[in-house]
Amino acid sequence: MTVSIVAQHLRKTFGATLAVDDMNLNIASGEIYGLxxxxxxxxxxxxxxxxxxxKPDSGDASICGYSVGKQTEQxxxxxxxxxxxxxxxxDLTVLENIRFFAEVRGLSRQEWLPRCMxxxxxxxxxxxxxxxxxxxxxxMKQKLGLASALVTRxxxxxxxxxxxGVDPVxxxxxxxxxxxxxxxxxxxxxxxxxxxxxxxxxxxxxxMDEAARCxxxxxxRLGRMIAEGTPSQLRSNLxxxxxxxxxxxxxxxxxxxxxxKGVEDVRAFGDKLHLRVVSGRAESVIxxxxxxxxxxxxxxxxxRPVPPTLEDVFISLSGSKx
Amino acid sequence: MPDPVVITENLTRRFGDFVAxxxxxxxxxxxxxxxxxxxxxxxxxxxxxxxxxxxEPSEGKATVFGFDAFRQSEEVRARAGxxxxxxxxxxxxxxxxxxxxxxxxxxxxxxxRIEETLALVGLAGHGSELxxxxxxxxxxRLALAIALVHRPKLLxxxxxxxxxxxxxxxxxxxxxxxxxxxxxxVFVTTHYMDEAEYCGRVGMMRDGKLLALDTPAALKxxxxxxxxxxxxxxxxxxxxxxxxxxxxxxxxxxxxxHLRMITERGMKEKDLRLRLMSxxxxxxxxERGEPTLEDVFLSLAKG
Numbered sequence: 001m002t003v004s005i006v007a008q009h010l011r012k013t014f015g016a017t018l019a020v021d022d023m024n025l026n027i028a029s030g031e032i033y034g035l036x037x038x039x040x041x042x043x044x045x046x047x048x049x050x051x052x053x054x055k056p057d058s059g060d061a062s063i064c065g066y067s068v069g070k071q072t073e074q075x076x077x078x079x080x081x082x083x084x085x086x087x088x089x090x091d092l093t094v095l096e097n098i099r100f101f102a103e104v105r106g107l108s109r110q111e112w113l114p115r116c117m118x119x120x121x122x123x124x125x126x127x128x129x130x131x132x133x134x135x136x137x138x139x140m141k142q143k144l145g146l147a148s149a150l151v152t153r154x155x156x157x158x159x160x161x162x163x164x165g166v167d168p169v170x171x172x173x174x175x176x177x178x179x180x181x182x183x184x185x186x187x188x189x190x191x192x193x194x195x196x197x198x199x200x201x202x203x204x205x206x207x208m209d210e211a212a213r214c215x216x217x218x219x220x221r222l223g224r225m226i227a228e229g230t231p232s233q234l235r236s237n238l239x240x241x242x243x244x245x246x247x248x249x250x251x252x253x254x255x256x257x258x259x260x261k262g263v264e265d266v267r268a269f270g271d272k273l274h275l276r277v278v279s280g281r282a283e284s285v286i287x288x289x290x291x292x293x294x295x296x297x298x299x300x301x302x303x304r305p306v307p308p309t310l311e312d313v314f315i316s317l318s319g320s321k322x
Numbered sequence: 323m324p325d326p327v328v329i330t331e332n333l334t335r336r337f338g339d340f341v342a343x344x345x346x347x348x349x350x351x352x353x354x355x356x357x358x359x360x361x362x363x364x365x366x367x368x369x370x371x372x373x374x375x376x377x378e379p380s381e382g383k384a385t386v387f388g389f390d391a392f393r394q395s396e397e398v399r400a401r402a403g404x405x406x407x408x409x410x411x412x413x414x415x416x417x418x419x420x421x422x423x424x425x426x427x428x429x430x431x432x433x434x435r436i437e438e439t440l441a442l443v444g445l446a447g448h449g450s451e452l453x454x455x456x457x458x459x460x461x462x463r464l465a466l467a468i469a470l471v472h473r474p475k476l477l478x479x480x481x482x483x484x485x486x487x488x489x490x491x492x493x494x495x496x497x498x499x500x501x502x503x504x505x506x507x508v509f510v511t512t513h514y515m516d517e518a519e520y521c522g523r524v525g526m527m528r529d530g531k532l533l534a535l536d537t538p539a540a541l542k543x544x545x546x547x548x549x550x551x552x553x554x555x556x557x558x559x560x561x562x563x564x565x566x567x568x569x570x571x572x573x574x575x576x577x578x579x580h581l582r583m584i585t586e587r588g589m590k591e592k593d594l595r596l597r598l599m600s601x602x603x604x605x606x607x608x609e610r611g612e613p614t615l616e617d618v619f620l621s622l623a624k625g
Contacts, residue, residue, distance in 0.1 A: 032578070038487030039458040138363055164484075167361030167528065168515070168619045172575050179576050183559055206485055209515050209616065213578040221487065231578060246539070251503055267492060268499050270355060270521040271537045306612060311488045311516060318489040 002064075004029045004156050004200035009059035010049050019045040021223045023059070027216075029155065030182045030198035034214030036205055036314070042223040043204040047158050050202070051079055064155050080154030084161045086145040090134030094125055094144055097133050101148040112151075119147045123177060139170030146177065157181070159203035163210060175213055208310040219314055226317050231310060238308035238316060243282050245273040245289065247301035260288045267315070274306075276316060325388060327352050327476055327507040328373060332382030335368050342368040344530035345382065352475075355498065355508040356535075359518040359615065360527030366511035367407075369527075370478050373509070374404060386476065403474035407481035409465040413454030417445055420453050421467055428472040435471065443467045443497055459490025466497065477501065479510040483517060495520045515615040524615065526622055533622045542613040545621050548572050549589055550611035553581040555603050568601040570594070573620065582611060584621075 005027035012020040020042040027033045035043045048054040050061055052072045061068040063075045088097050095116060102112040120126045123143040128136070133144060142162070149157060163171045182198040203214070211217045211231070218228040227234060247253050254273060258266050262281035267274045277285045286303045293301040328350040335343040343365040350356050358366045371377045373384050375395025384391040386398045411420055421436050430436075440446050443463040453464060462483060469477060479498075483491040498520075502508055510521060518524045518538065525535040534541060555561035558576065565574040565583055570593075574583040585594060591608060598605050 036487075038490060039485035041487065138361065164513075167364070167513075167623070168616050169623050170361070172620070175576055179558060183557065206487060207514050207516055208488060209614070213576070215579050251499070268496065269519050269538070270357070270524070271539050314488045315492060318487070 002029050002197055003027070004031075004064055004197075005033075005050065005061075005202060006063075007046070007050065007059070007061045010046070010056045010061060011058045012045055012049060012054060012056050018223050020049065020056075023049075023223075023225060025061075025202075025218070027200050027202055029200045031216060032178060032182055032201045032203070032214045034203055034205060034211040034217045035220060036208070036211045036217055036310075037220035038206055041220040043220055044160065045223075046220070047160060047202070047204065051081060051158065052076065077152070078155045080149035080152065080157045082145050082149045082157070082159045082162055084164065086148070088133040088141070088144060088148075091132060093130050093132055094120065094136070095129040097144060098147055098151055102151045105152045107152070115151060115153075119150050122150070122180075123147045124173070138166055139173070142166055142170065142174060143177075146174070150181075155197075155199060157199050157201045159201065161205055162203055163205075208314065212310050217310065219317060221318060227313070234310060234313045235308045238276070238312055240282055240305060241277055241279055242306050242308045242312055243275040243277055243285055243303055244306045245275060245301065245303045246271065247293070247299060253299075253301065256292050257285075257289065260285055260292070262288075265316070267312075274312065276312065324352055326350060327354075327387060328509065329385040330369075330373075330382065331384075333369070333372060333379055333384050334381035335365075335372060335377055336380040341530050343372065346530075346532045347382075348525065348532060348535050350507055350509060352507050353502055353505050355502050355510065355520070355522045357518045357521030357524040358509070358511040358527055359513065359515070359524055359619070360511075361513050364527040365530040366513075366527055367480055370404070370480055370509070370511060374399060374402060374478065400472070401474055402476040402478060403469035403472065404478045405465050405469040405480065405482055407484065409468070411453040411461060411464060411468075414452065416450050416452055417456070417464055418449035420464060421449075421471060424468040425471040430471055439467045439471045442470065444493070457490070458486045459493065462486055462490070462494055463497070466494070470501075475505065476507045476509070479508065481512055482510060484514075488516075491517070515619070518615050526619055528619075528623060534618070538615060541615065541618045545618045546584065546613045547621055548584045548587045550613050550617065551583050551585060551594065552577070552607075552609045552611040553583060553598070554579070554606040554608075555581065555598075556606065561603050564601045564603045565598065568597050568603075570597055573617075573624075575620075584617065 003026050005025055007023050007025040010020055010023035023046055037043050049056050052068045052075055064078045066074040068075050098116040099112055102116060120129055123146055125143050163174055178201060182201055205211055216230050219226045250273060254266055257263055257275055262278045262285050263275050264278060265276040282305045289301055289303050293299045326349040331347050332345045333343055334345050360366050372379055373386055373391050375392045375398055378392050387401055389397040391398055425436060440449060443466050445463055483494055498508055512518055523535060523537050526533040562576060562581060565571050565581060570586045570589055572584045574581055595605060595608055
């Protein structure tokens with residue numbers, strides 16, 4: 001396993017705004033890394049620093065061993081990038097679009113056709129190669145975007161909010177492609193040799209259900225990394241600390257649970273509350289609830305410990321409410 | 323019981339041959355928070371626009387507060403607030419100026435009302451800050467203030483928290499709950515499962531059709547066909563293929579570093595372990611998981 005993406009103490013300011021501060025990354029080939037945070041947390045700036053589109057104030061980054069600042073051309077040759085709003089030529093076919101991206105990246109006539117067909121079959125668009133891009137469904141457009149980013153056989157793939165606005169069925173397909181991409185050699189040569197390390201993927205997302213699919217996740221807030229780890233590691237910090245409560249009405253229930261000892265935080269959802277409790281206090285909080293709402297009170301309250309989600313983790317790390 | 327705030331009957335909208343909203347019928351009661359979940363292009367925004375009288379239904383009808391949404395749209399809009407997904411704030415105006423400007427459109431000149439609205443969304447004391455300098459979460463609040471300045475009893479939120487982090491989202495939803503507790507009815511669209519969990523009832527939209535509408539818990543119980551398991555096994559892709567052939571496994575998918583599967587209801591852990599082993603899988607860990615709205619959506623989409 002080789003380290004494909006490295007960032008060391010990256011810092012970038014825009015005027016008085018500190019966009020990225022002391023950013024460190026070590027992402028291995030074969031890894032899918034999720035950069036999670038709100039708009040303005042520094043995700044896009046980090047990506048732009050990694051591709052060399054922005055110069056850091058201090059710190060440095062390397063891609064596949066090439067310095068982003070000093071060897072920009074070599075770095076770009078290793079990269080595939082799918083921006084949030086990728087665009088196609090709607091009146092060109094799928095194959096013509098891919099060909100365009102291939103030729104722009106300097107692939108010769110002999111190279112581009114087999115390469116394009118290989119990539120199209122990888123993303124499952126080979127039977128749609130002659131369809132105009134404008135007539136593709138949302139999911140197919142997204143696959144075409146991925147195919148365009150992959151046509152140069154990048155070692156490092158940067159995806160900016162890749163599945164925003166697609167349905168879960170398409171998203172499942174997309175993730176399956178990503179995992180195949182990193183776990184197998186993405187572009188095996190026809191003779192089966194030339195095996196290389198899997199691609200390293202870094203993707204950004206503001207959503208936790210997306211982050212939970214990554215091998216490793218970095219939470220960003222106000223330009224800084226506030227936590228990093230595998231989803232299981234991040235969740236394990238809150239193991240046994242989340243209690244789900246259901247009952248009517250949630251509003252009055254909320255007022256009661258907020259006063260129970262050991263409850264640190266109450267989050268309301270549509271038809272349930274999630275309490276964050278002091279480690280080891282789940283049982284006593286559930287007992288206190290049962291006491292506050294005895295069977296004769298007529299209020300039915302169900303409470304049970306549930307596994308923490310990444311959203312629980314993010315909120316507990318963020319501390320303040322906004 | 324008061325009359326429902328929103329009633330749609332076979333509400334349909336076509337654009338040429340394309341059916342954006344296809345015979346959708348539902349009701350929303352006062353004080354409810356109803357979510358509309360579906361991918362882009364599934365008909366969510368078109369539905370809202372018909373409810374606001376911006377589009378005429380091709381078929382069926384929509385009634386809002388007893389008014390015909392299209393023919394009596396002025397009546398509807400006087401009582402409804404709309405926060406669109408691409409809300410426009412004037413970045414070079416202050417928070418106060420933005421709110422005063424939009425309030426003016428509704429004929430609101432009352433300083434006190436502006437103050438109250440800012441306080442309602444937690445922006446009191448920030449009136450003199452430039453909108454362009456606000457964080458994503460605070461911009462969202464200002465947009466909400468703009469939708470609320472005329473005190474609507476019905477609030478449409480179109481993808482309200484896209485691009486904000488979970489803590490800002492949670493603060494935003496606390497505001498929404500406070501409004502709902504005062505009797506404001508809220509209709510929210512989203513394409514994120516996380517967000518839909520905040521709604522009292524959730525409608526699942528796909529290709530213009532409303533596939534189901536119920537509380538998150540009821541949807542999970544009713545629609546998800548079995549029990550959820552989280553399985554750690556290596557190598558993942560081979561494990562996935564093996565699971566697909568395993569009897570009793572209804573659905574299996576990749577979930578980052580592990581697999582997530584749905585089995586027939588009531589499957590015992592040791593039975594599942596045995597079945598997975600005989601399918602050739604080396605199981606590292608096997609744990610029960612929680613059903614999600616994504617499971618619901620996937621199950622509905624399959625059916």
